[in-house]
Amino acid sequence: MSKEAVLGAIRRGLRRGPVPDDLASGLRARLRAHPRHLIPARSLLPRPAQVALFIRNVEKEFGSVIRVPGPTDVPAAIADYLAAQNLPSALVLAPHPELQALPWATRPLLRLREGRAEPTDLVSVQHGYAAIAETGTLMLPGTPDRPTTLNLLADTAIVVLLASRIVGPLEDAWDRLRAEGHDPVTGGFLPRNVMLVTGPSRSADIESTLELGAHGPRRLHVVLVDDDPTAID
């Protein structure tokens, strides 16, 4: 069992020795440039249409979206959603500064706990890092203030997302992370975990028929905060 054995077998198949220096520097340049390929035109739209496409795609994938005018409206939107769905008002909340700054006290009936999700949690509130209009996908990097279990364990997953964080194609979301991410261990931009989430958990394993809520959340609800004046019609 060795690295050299595996690499040697590959080189025998390719009928050459190790990659020569000039070729390797070309390959390293490709990695550094990470060129984009063809980007589908469907999400290359003016901002309001991009946001509308995101909402349409989330709903197509069995998620739901509510738009609110500002961050101060988020606690009420969550409380109303839970009441309308007949869900408990106990939440586990991502320990993210933007969520901590929300006026939760305006809805005193909401019981909050910060941290990772436990198996007993029924409702989680995650901080949305970015979202992709092309497919209605949320980008949720796992960081200390955005625990991964919040995306997975609760029956109802709520994500608070700023409209300014909606991009067109998936490549634009990676560009944001490339520009903003700082991993303490690798020095790179990518954290340990990045989840791209498109709708609630599902399975078609029983008689090829789709059912929601296989192992992850049965409901995915996005609270979209209109912080971006250019994104409003």
Add this chain to the structure above:
Amino acid sequence: MRATSPAFRENAAHALADKRLQKALVFTRPAFPSRRAAAIAQLPEFEQLRKTGRDIKDHTLANLDFYLETWAANVERAGGQVHWCSTADEARAAVLAICQRVGARTVTKGKSMISEELAINEHLEQHGITPVETDLGEYILQLRREPPSHIIAPAFHLNREDWEESFRASHTDLPPGRVFADRRDILAEARAQLRARFLAADVGITGANFLIAETGSTVIVTNEGNGDLTQTLPRVHIVLASIEKVVPTLEDTCTLLRLLARSATGQDMSVYTTFSTGTRRPGELDGPDEFHVVLIDNGRSAMLGSPFQPMLRCIRCAACLNHCPVYFTVGGHAYGWVYPGPMGAVLTPTLIGVDQAGHLPNASTFCGKCESVCPMHIPLPGMMRHWRERQFERHLTPPTARAGLRVWGWFARRPWAYRLITRAVAAGLGRLGRKRGRFSSLPLAGGWTGGRDLPAPEGATFFARYAREQRAGRA
């Protein structure tokens, strides 16, 4: 997994007589092609993306050693370990060594075809470790001790009654008189049973759809979320990945993701696409303390530089299975090993030998549908033809077939003789069958007429008719 591919003929006959299986095949067959077609209709760039996807994989395969080394260095920078394994035996030993070192008793598993190739469950069980499949389809197959019959819908051959039967037999802690009103009740019971397993597991094993050289990431694509629970909750995460999974960058991955879900289930994007890069970071509340990737060759490197190299572009979407008339007639188990359908007919002989799996590349009508839907433009029928040639060269083809081919070859190389004999046969059969218009049995063709009638020729050959119409056209 012990291969029953040498018994493909018997397996197929058995499958044709299996009423439950035929019911599931008939029920499922139309769903996959129509979902894929609907998704692709919404993406006008799909054909262009296919070409780009093919080129990305070809570029990566041509520089596979470079990209794997780059990827592995980045895994290690993120606190992970790469275990390079040439064979299935080495890979099984690597997984077991990690599990034993951490004193694992139960191991949860996300869906992974390479883990079927390694038969890792049996290996762990033999050493006193309990593996638990968590993908819903794989879970019921584990309860029933059956292999998967499809690479992305492993249990689609089962009907609702099969699920209920197995759950009653296995979940003996629940009231035996409980009622399953609909599929949701079956799902809810599996969810509750598996939640406890996720939380108790010491090690989580997943596969990988992609490895990203640029970042040292492994990527899984799922709909249920079981893979994510498998890799997030236990202290140790082991990824099983074969060497051809690597791609250079996130941008390359974007293009392949646009092809994968549409070709597989007709979704624009699967529900969870998750990028894992190393171990839990300081201050993080979730994630494994150990991150291992068992990187497996197991026959892939021998495909490089061979006519079968394009098969290494495969992203395991199952579009070729989903559109295959043979696959949807006999189901996946008949193929007798891990990979069924057209991609299996090409891959299985390379991995377990054409002497074992020679029937598979012959179980094709060469209709070409598989190649036409493959998102990576893999020339599947062409490669099946290569296998038939190799079989012939190695004298693995049965003597009667060899004799038949020799006779046909003699005529095919002598056009005058070919025309003479076809003219005689067409005229003779035309006269004999004039009354009924078809034959229900013919000498030397019993195998063919056993399942269907042969329409009687009209009396003249294609050549004769072509020549006649050419003359008429000129006149």
